[in-house]
Amino acid sequence: MRRRSLLGLGAGALAAVPLAGCETYRSNDAVPPVVSHPAPSASGASAAASPVTKGGGAVPFQPGQVMLGAYVDLKGRSASAGIDLRRRQLGRAERIVHRYFSWTDQLPVSLGYVSGRSTLMISWRGPEYKDINGGASDRLIARAAKRMAQRKRPTLMRWAWDMNRDFYKWGGPANNRDTEGYIQAFRRIHRIFGEEGADNVAWVWSPNWNSRPGEDWNHFKHYYPGDEYVDWAGISGFAQTQSPGDMFDEFYATYAARKPIMISEVSVVDRGGSSKPEWIAALQEWIKAHPAVGASVWFDTDTHPSSRENWRIDSTAASLAAYKAMSNDPVFTG
Structure with a gap:
């Protein structure tokens, strides 16, 4: 089945807008700083109570462990070959x-x-x-x-x-x-x-x-x-200039006391320089600071219809190194 029909995108969809819902970027734009927001204040009106310690239904939430996975669809490779490449690069299965x-x-x-x-x-x-x-x-x-x-x-x-x-x-x-x-x-x-x-x-x-x-x-x-x-409260987000906290703080504050949280579809536009690896590192730290998060699933592809963006974890050597560092973090190795 064609990927376009799978994702439900029309032929006229703009490159980044269907994913992130933000302004179109240019690769020579100034790169803004990426700063992961702290968890919402416990005294704030929208702050979550203590996060859940169980849940997930048939796929149980494990406190202190984050299931790191991906949608892998790589140009020129079958699904099996793409997933096998990631297994070899990361040293473990998704x-x-x-x-x-x-x-x-x-x-x-x-x-x-x-x-x-x-x-x-x-x-x-x-x-x-x-x-x-x-x-x-x-x-x-x-x-x-x-x-x-x-x-x-x-x-x-x-x-x-x-x-x-x-x-x-x-x-x-x-x-x-x-x-x-x-x-x-x-x-x-x-x-x-x-x-x-x-x-x-x-x-x-x-x-x-x-x-x-x-x-x-x-x-x-x-x-x-x-x-x-x-069973899992999931949230998707494709960052352009946003930090992980910009995208996920409100959702976490709303549901973390009720359900385990999944970052169910996530990636970031590469704005040049060290912007993408720095954002991956910021995501790693944001997740570790938010203990109700039990899963994170990267949108690992360079075949998205109508999009020129390379969402792959290995779009650059630095990006792959940042992702491998997250994958090797004990919190993400469960």
């Missing part, structure tokens, strides 16, 4: 192997390149909410659930990610601002998976840090399905 599937795809019972040390995360795109909430998709959902049950391995399910953005058909902006419709759809899929015995699935709810349009009705909090339906 803890999370992230793949995208369309709504009508047959979800995988097994994938040969997902090792016994890795957990598969499926990003499963959605249709319009009415196609789920009216019952028309129940059989399709049940078939998918049965296949997941046949996997018999813990699997992360990230359904209809970035729903608070305006470029996906499963987003609130494309569904008449019906954030409740998203919640109903998420809960219906969750219920059917339970009825089909897919209790090996851990549910990742995953908005983007930057809502578009940036109006209150479209804030990520209005899409939350409820604690009963979410």
Whole structure:
């Protein structure tokens, strides 16, 4: 399946805007300093209480350990070859192997390149909410659930990610601002998976840090399905000039006391010089300062449709060295 259909991007999508939702960058722009923000103050109105010490459902959260994984899609290499290259470069398997599937795809019972040390995360795109909430998709959902049950391995399910953005058909902006419709759809899929015995699935709810349009009705909090339906609270973000704290502090403060946190899709625009390796190091330190974070998944690709950006961890030798330093940190080696 073509990657364009997997990610749901139209042919006219701008290079960086669909990912980061920010202004287009130029490589000769001045490089701003990258400073990771401290955790929100405990006395602040939006500060989180003490972070969770358990949770994650079928893929349990391990306090003090961060599962470091990636979506790997490298030009000129198969998925298997790309993942094997990363295993050799990092000296270990990805803890999370992230793949995208369309709504009508047959979800995988097994994938040969997902090792016994890795957990598969499926990003499963959605249709319009009415196609789920009216019952028309129940059989399709049940078939998918049965296949997941046949996997018999813990699997992360990230359904209809970035729903608070305006470029996906499963987003609130494309569904008449019906954030409740998203919640109903998420809960219906969750219920059917339970009825089909897919209790090996851990549910990742995953908005983007930057809502578009940036109006209150479209804030990520209005899409939350409820604690009963979410195992991991995920957040995606593609940085241009933002620090990790700029993107993730608010989300952490909102959900860290309730659910383990996953940085479910992350990368950074390379603005030249040492900007990208410095940002990777800042991400490493931000995660270590936020103990409810139990997983981080890099968007490790140079094949994104309509994008000239190289999101790979080895886009430069310095970037790879920074990422390897994070991978070798004891917090990330679990």
